[in-house]
Structure formats: structure tokens, C-alpha cells
Amino acid sequence: MSLSIRDLRVEVEGREILRGLSLDVPAGEVHAVMGPNGSGKSTLSHVLMGRPGYVVTGGSVNLDGVELLGRPTWERAQAGLFLAMQYPIEVPGVSIVATLREAFAARGVELSDSELAARLDTEADEIGFDRRFADRAMNVDLSGGERKRNETMQLAVLRPRYAVLDELDSGLDVDALRLVSARIARAVVEWGMGVLAITHYQRLFTELAPTRVHVLAGGTIVDEGGPELAEELERSGYAAYAAAAAPPTAVSVRRAGAVPGSSGIDDLLGL
Numbered sequence: 471m472s473l474s475i476r477d478l479r480v481e482v483e484g485r486e487i488l489r490g491l492s493l494d495v496p497a498g499e500v501h502a503v504m505g506p507n508g509s510g511k512s513t514l515s516h517v518l519m520g521r522p523g524y525v526v527t528g529g530s531v532n533l534d535g536v537e538l539l540g541r542p543t544w545e546r547a548q549a550g551l552f553l554a555m556q557y558p559i560e561v562p563g564v565s566i567v568a569t570l571r572e573a574f575a576a577r578g579v580e581l582s583d584s585e586l587a588a589r590l591d592t593e594a595d596e597i598g599f600d601r602r603f604a605d606r607a608m609n610v611d612l613s614g615g616e617r618k619r620n621e622t623m624q625l626a627v628l629r630p631r632y633a634v635l636d637e638l639d640s641g642l643d644v645d646a647l648r649l650v651s652a653r654i655a656r657a658v659v660e661w662g663m664g665v666l667a668i669t670h671y672q673r674l675f676t677e678l679a680p681t682r683v684h685v686l687a688g689g690t691i692v693d694e695g696g697p698e699l700a701e702e703l704e705r706s707g708y709a710a711y712a713a714a715a716a717p718p719t720a721v722s723v724r725r726a727g728a729v730p731g732s733s734g735i736d737d738l739l740g741l
């Protein structure tokens with residue numbers, strides 16, 4: 471049981487951003503991905519979830535035996551994948567509670583309004599998210615930190631098998647960071663959730679101990695190690711990987727067999 475990424479190659483506007491990236495996140499483990507700005511971390515998170523606009527030119531992404539590439543975003547979510555976005559978007563006119571209700575319906579899970587409300591109450595309370603926001607439009611007028619708490623609350627209510635967290639720690643105050651990372655850590659134990667945690671700082675790992683730390687530079691994994699690697703990176707930066715992380719090359723000719731970015735919720739949102 472794992473989220474298994476094999477030799478993933480991705481281009482954006484003719485530039486190769488991911489250059490043969492391989493990474494395994496077994497169920498029940500926390501894998502951190504750290505790397506310099508622009509190295510392709512968010513690109514990875516978007517491609518995993520099927521955001522349009524990326525051209526996948528090679529590789530595979532397998533979730534517990536299900537190939538995700540080429541599937542629309544909702545099918546990937548149905549298969550058990552969840553993305554907490556680096557910059558959660560506003561969705562005017564669609565409330566958080568309606569989103570969650572539809573997500574359960576799409577999975578074929580019968581959940582009454584009162585059961586959903588009870589789960590929401592519990593999870594919102596746990597991480598200090600104002601429960602009243604759940605009846606309002608998704609992320610509209612929410613602060614940066616409130617949006618990150620919202621992502622976490624949705625995760626906790628939906629209970630995905632694997633979660634990709636793209637800088638979940640950014641924008642959270644110290645108290646929220648502790649609550650949010652503790653909630654994620656508990657999910658790993660409670661239902662064996664696998665976590666791919668993208669971050670720049672090891673502060674996320676105070677409560678959420680990573681099994682492995684992977685360094686992403688120049689679109690590929692250039693190093694990996696235990697939690698001590700995160701400390702070392704914070705001390706020394708990424709200079710040691712400069713040679714390994716040659717700038718992404720321009721790609722003039724599309725390789726045969728390219729899988730165009732599949733349509734997903736972003737299409738619906740006009741992104």
C-alpha cells in the first residue's frame with residue numbers, strides 16, 4: 471500500500487520542470503519534501519492531483535494499485551488522494567459544508583447532515599477553526615492562516631488515504647501550527663494516512679515526525695535521509711546540491727506519448 475511516483479516528467483510552457491522524479495510514500499508514513507524555491511515542489515503537488523496546464527511526458531503515479539495519471543481530479547480524490555494547496559483558492563458561491571457533503575456523496579458514502587455537522591464540529595474545534603466559516607463560501611475573506619486551518623479541517627473530515635501538504639505550515643501562527651501538525655500526525659495513526667509534506671522549515675516536524683526527508687532540486691530528488699537531514703538543510707541551505715540541480719532545460723520538441731493535463735475542478739473554476 472503506497473503512493474508511488476515513478477520517473478515523473480512534466481513540462482510547463484515547453485520547459486521541463488520535473489525531470490524524472492521518483493518517490494514512494496507508504497501508507498502510515500510521513501515523507502517530507504524540501505527544496506529551493508522554484509525547484510518544482512508545487513508542480514509535483516498539482517500534477518499528482520491532476521491540475522490542468524501541465525504536460526506529463528513520462529512516468530507513473532500509482533495509489534494502492536490505481537494509476538492516477540490521465541484521470542480527472544475528482545477520480546483521484548475518490549481513489550483517496552487529498553491536496554492541501556500552498557495557496558488555497560476562493561470559491562465564491564460554494565460553501566465548505568456543501569463541498570464536503572458532495573465529496574462524501576461522490577464517494578458513495580451515506581452521511582446524514584447531522585453526522586457531517588458533528589464531524590465538522592469536532593474537527594473544527596480540534597484545530598481552532600471557526601465553525602461558522604463552514605457555512606460560508608470556501609475561503610472567501612479568510613486569512614492565510616484560516617485557509618490553512620480550513621484545509622486541515624477538510625482533510626480530517628474526509629479522511630483521505632494519502633495527503634499531499636504543500637507548505638501547510640506557511641501562514642500559521644505558532645499555536646495553530648502545533649494544533650494542525652498534531653492533527654495530521656494523529657491521522658497517520660488513526661487511519662494509516664500516508665503524508666507527502668512539502669515544507670521549507672522543520673518547525674512542521676515538531677509534532678509530525680517524518681519517516682524520511684527527500685531533497686527536490688532542479689526537478690528531481692537529489693538526496694534523502696532521516697529527520698536529521700531537515701535540520702542540516704535549515705543550517706546549510708541547498709548550495710551542496712547546486713551541481714545536481716542544473717536549471718530545467720528548454721524542450722523544443724514534445725516527446726511522443728505525452729499525456730495532456732487532465733481536466734479537473736480547476737476547469738470548472740476557470741483556472
Ligand SMILES: Nc1ncnc2c1ncn2[C@@H]1O[C@H](COP(=O)(O)OP(=O)(O)OP(=O)(O)O)[C@@H](O)[C@H]1O
Pocket residue numbers: 482483487505506507508509510511512513514523556
Ligand atoms: N503554470 C506555470 N506556467 C509557467 N511556469 C510555471 C507554471 N507553474 C510552475 N512554473 C514554473 O515552474 C518552476 C517550479 O515552480 P513550483 O511552483 O513548482 O516551485 P516550488 O518548488 O513549489 O517553489 P516555492 O518553494 O517557491 O513554492 C518555477 O520556475 C515556476 O515559475
Ligand SMILES: [Mg+2]
Pocket residue numbers: 511512513556636
Ligand atoms: Mg511551492
